[in-house]
Amino acid sequence: MKSKRGPEDVEDLKLLQRVAVKDKVAFEKLYLRFYPQLSRYLNRLMRRPEMVEEVVNDTLFVVWEKADQFQGRSKVSTWVTGIAYLKGIKALDKLRTVPDQHADELDDNIEETNDPISKLGLDEWLTSGLDLISVDQRSVVELTYFFGYSYQEIAETMGCPVNTVKTRMFHARRRLAKLLPQLQEQGESSPGLLNSEGGSSKEKPSSSLKSNSDSSSDIGL
Known part of the structure; x- marks a missing residue:
């Protein structure tokens, strides 16, 4: 099922369609559009500021190379962020000496109550x-x-x-x-110990925490 597109995503889609035919002007606009957002996201995800610029550029290179593979099952921003996520994880994996301990076993009855x-x-x-x-x-x-x-x-x-x-x-x-x-x-x-440079931690959480059915990725790496 395709995500409902707002005006911003419609504009992103138009740019991506132009990038798919190797329109360099459109890619420059898309680059400028997503660079700040991806930098912020990867800074928070990776906690490695010195690596962020390279990963952002790697991400946007994939967008340039694979724009024609976008199938529209998600928002453009979701697709691009997904590429950034995979690139960020791969970059961290190269540094990691001890694997992350993930508690990812599926608990189908987990509810969003008692948060x-x-x-x-x-x-x-x-x-x-x-x-x-x-x-x-x-x-x-x-x-x-x-x-x-x-x-x-x-x-x-x-x-x-x-x-x-x-x-x-x-x-x-x-x-x-x-x-x-x-x-x-x-x-x-220790005052200031918990301060962060990576954006405001007082932003409100999304009010639309949905429990939806399984979804397939629109990322073809």
């Missing part, structure tokens, strides 16, 4: 706590609370079923809730 993050509120501790969970769990939290993505859009971005997204969010929330007392204590004893 400890919602109860505790978003503060500087959240940004600090995100450093202590797996990359995949962190990406789900980031895309939800800082970028306003729905679960369906996150599934399309990460190329996984919606239930996997829900499971990652569930485990991330539990882990962050357990970390809260320690992080608050550290923040009180």
